[in-house]
Amino acid sequence: MNAPNSSGWRPEMTSGEAGLAPTSSGDRALALEEALIFELAAPGTTGVDFDHEDEGPMPELAGILRPSPPALPGLSEPEAVRHYTRLSRQNYAIDLGPFPLGSCTMKHNPRLNEKVARMPGFADIHPLQPVETVPGALAVINQLAHWLIALTGMHGVAMTPKAGAHGELCGILCIKAALEARGDPRGVILVPESAHGTNPATAGFAGFAVENIPATADGRVDLAALTARLGPDIAGVMITNPNTCGLFERDMKAICDAVHGAGGYVYCDGANFNAIVGKVRPGDLGIDAMHINLHKTFSTPHGGGGPGSGPVVLSEALSPFGPIPFTARYEDGSIRLIEEEDAGAEHPQTIGRMAAFHGQMGMFTRALTYILSHGADGLRQVAEDAVLNANYVLRSLDDVLEAPFGGAGPCMHEALFSDAGMANGFSTLDIAKGLIDEGFHPMTVYFPLVVHGAMLVEPTETESKAGLDRFIASLRHVVERARAGDATLKSAPHFAPRRRLDETLAARRPRLVWRGDAEAV
Numbered sequence: 001m002n003a004p005n006s007s008g009w010r011p012e013m014t015s016g017e018a019g020l021a022p023t024s025s026g027d028r029a030l031a032l033e034e035a036l037i038f039e040l041a042a043p044g045t046t047g048v049d050f051d052h053e054d055e056g057p058m059p060e061l062a063g064i065l066r067p068s069p070p071a072l073p074g075l076s077e078p079e080a081v082r083h084y085t086r087l088s089r090q091n092y093a094i095d096l097g098p099f100p101l102g103s104c105t106m107k108h109n110p111r112l113n114e115k116v117a118r119m120p121g122f123a124d125i126h127p128l129q130p131v132e133t134v135p136g137a138l139a140v141i142n143q144l145a146h147w148l149i150a151l152t153g154m155h156g157v158a159m160t161p162k163a164g165a166h167g168e169l170c171g172i173l174c175i176k177a178a179l180e181a182r183g184d185p186r187g188v189i190l191v192p193e194s195a196h197g198t199n200p201a202t203a204g205f206a207g208f209a210v211e212n213i214p215a216t217a218d219g220r221v222d223l224a225a226l227t228a229r230l231g232p233d234i235a236g237v238m239i240t241n242p243n244t245c246g247l248f249e250r251d252m253k254a255i256c257d258a259v260h261g262a263g264g265y266v267y268c269d270g271a272n273f274n275a276i277v278g279k280v281r282p283g284d285l286g287i288d289a290m291h292i293n294l295h296k297t298f299s300t301p302h303g304g305g306g307p308g309s310g311p312v313v314l315s316e317a318l319s320p321f322g323p324i325p326f327t328a329r330y331e332d333g334s335i336r337l338i339e340e341e342d343a344g345a346e347h348p349q350t351i352g353r354m355a356a357f358h359g360q361m362g363m364f365t366r367a368l369t370y371i372l373s374h375g376a377d378g379l380r381q382v383a384e385d386a387v388l389n390a391n392y393v394l395r396s397l398d399d400v401l402e403a404p405f406g407g408a409g410p411c412m413h414e415a416l417f418s419d420a421g422m423a424n425g426f427s428t429l430d431i432a433k434g435l436i437d438e439g440f441h442p443m444t445v446y447f448p449l450v451v452h453g454a455m456l457v458e459p460t461e462t463e464s465k466a467g468l469d470r471f472i473a474s475l476r477h478v479v480e481r482a483r484a485g486d487a488t489l490k491s492a493p494h495f496a497p498r499r500r501l502d503e504t505l506a507a508r509r510p511r512l513v514w515r516g517d518a519e520a521v
Contacts, residue, residue, distance in 0.1 A: 031497070034086045037073045047077030090497045093439045095505050098467055100443035102413065102458025103274040103296040103386075111364040113299060122365050127357040131339075135241055141358055142337045144329035144368040145311070148292060149335060151379070153283030154313035156328030159364070160355040164271055166201040167291025167310030168238070170323060170354050174289055174314060175236050175265045176206055177351050178320040186235040186264065190440050192221045193450050194243035196269045208235060215450060218408035219245035223254060230262035236288075240269035242276065244448040245405055246390065246414030246456070256286025265289070265318065273297045273415035274460065275387055278380030288315040294360075298367035309363035320349040325358060385461035386413040389468060396472045400479045413460065419453030426482035426489065428453040434478035434502055436493035440471055 026033030075083065117123065129451040145157045150253045161167040179186055179498055189203035192213040200210040212228050217321070221239065237259050241249040249255070256266045268282055268290040274297040282290050294300060294309040312322075319328050326338045326347060374382065387410070394415035398406045401417040417427040431444035432455075442455035459468055481489050491500060 022393055022477070023177040024324060028378070032089070033497075034090075036085065037075070037083055040079060040083060041073030041075055043487065045073055045074035045079075047075065047080060047370070060076055069206065096377050097440060097461060098463050098471055099441050099458045100459065100471065101441070102460040103457055104444065107274075107296075107460040108462035108463070109205055109299050109366070109501075110370065113369045116369045117362050117365045124350075125361055137361060138358075140368055141361075141364050142327060142335075144364050144371070146335050147368070147371050148311055148313055149327070149329065151277060151281070152290065152292070152313045154287075154290070155283070155316040156314045156319035156322050156326060158314070158322045158354065160311040160323060160325065160353070160357070160359045161291060161312055162355060162360060163295070163308030163310045164196075164269070164291055165198045165202060165310075166354065167312045168198060168267070168269065168295075169206065170310075170312045170351075171267045171289030171291060171314070172202055172206045172208070172238075172310075173351050174318045174321040174323075175267065177349065178209075178265065178318055179235055180304065181321070181349060184263070188233050189235055190226060190229060190237040192226070192243070194219060194221065194245050194247075194448065195238055195240040196244060196271060197447075197449070198432045199238040199240070203238060213237075215245075219243070219247050219405040219450075220249055220408070221251065221255060221274055223251045223258075225256045226255060230258060230264070232263065234259070234262055234264045236267060238267045239270065240272065241282075242272040242412040242414075244414075244456075246411040246416045246458075247405060247408060248276070248412050252287075253286045260286065268445055270313075271296060272413060274497045275383055277383050278376060279383045282313070285316065286319055288318050289313070294367040295361050298345030299370045300363055300366040307360045307363060308423070309360040309367070311359070320347070321344035321351055322347070323352060323354045326348050326350065345442075350373050382461045383413075386459075387411075389461065389463055390415045391456070391461040392465070393459055393466060393472060396468075397475060397479075399475055400442075400483070413458055415459075417455040417457070418451050419455070422453070423483060429476055430482060430489050430492065431455065431475070433492040434481065435475060436490050437495050438474035438478065440474055466491065 030253075045376070051508075094106045101404065117361070121136060124269050125134060131138070141159055145159055145304055148157050149155070158170055161170045187207075187209055188211055190211055190213050191200045191202075191203065191207040192215065194215050207231045211229065213229065214222050215221050220243065226237065237255065238259060239249065239252075243249055251394055259266050264284060265288040269286040270282070270292045273290075273292055277297055278496040289312060290296075291310040291312045294311065295307075300309075314322050319326075322328070324338060324340050324347060327335060328338065329335050329345075340353075343350050371379065389412050390411050394403060394406060394411050397403075397415070397417065402420040403416065404420070405411070405416060406417050419431070428445050430446050435442045444454075444458070446454055448454055459471075463471075478489070492498065
């Protein structure tokens, strides 16, 4: 490896066009090269001055202070600001272009949502405030709960689960509690192979044995195989609808009826609710529990590491076991929030708390803003446009990419392709890396696992036809390069800040460097 210059740059770091000499700085015009923060640092440098205490630390802190200063990089304030600003310019964001991973990771977040979430009373609320000081916040939570119950056709909703997997656990624990309440020792959960990967993990974590149900040739649950396995040991089924193949489970009502007839319950993974919101009410299909990713369907992207939110809607059969606080319908038609102090009288079979407080307030505020600004008709259009966009992508590319379920009818919000039949040894990874050079974030790759070399494109409703045409043209171009045997695709990306890693070597022989008190490992 070449030695770095004074800025920490190494010649092989920059990947410009072939035949052009690298710049001495490593920068390429405004594409600035950035050394590691520890390589930028100088010992003793700081942007902040502190007074030295001659008397030593305060006695009450003596047992918790560090014996020596932390090994942090020494930077002046301008150096620190420039470091993080340069890093930010290397990020891909929904504000720069489409995310083919769609609502699973990031779709457009209307700025109205952010404006409302930053309003005084929302942005500065604290979970430990006295309840009497936050009636407005509780009203927002309850109004959102009303909407979620109405949109799903369910009986009640637990707002506290923090994200999808947490919501799954909530629903499965409610199923477990319902079985225990009737003295039924059922211990098996059926999970179709087209379900999300967290489903079997959740069932296992809750103490259930998990059994797989195969898919049919058209990518949907094999109803015959499922009904044949039903029996007195089956607690329920965890199913994703629309499923991970981007298809609506047309037999959902028959599945629910069969499971209920056998004494079990149906959990639906609601991560793909974006495709059916305003069009299908899960409660009408017979579903007993379903989590809703507010950070997917209702527009608050979580791909940047922000908090998720996974409220769980429950059927009338499972509502008595919902965690507190809980919102439910009552016989008089009202929908009320049940707090912990009321649980003994109004919600005695509750499984208890899933979280210490009421949930993710910022997510609730953003989601309700999104819902109110769209209205019922707008939410219906969200689903329609998401499905239209996905089918446009599917039919625009199925002549150059294998679409394993392209003949199974229209897809929902996701267009699924594979690398089957890709000549010259090219694979999904090569296509994904080539897209980076085209200026696009790659689609979801190698998922779902039931499709070899899967490429899952989820454009969502927020992309225009012109934007989709650019993406389709770029993806087509990359695929055609692969079909023509363009060897340079094997080393893509060429125009990104870093070249392609040897992922196998990186996993087997990681080089971990800590430039603090210890030597490089």
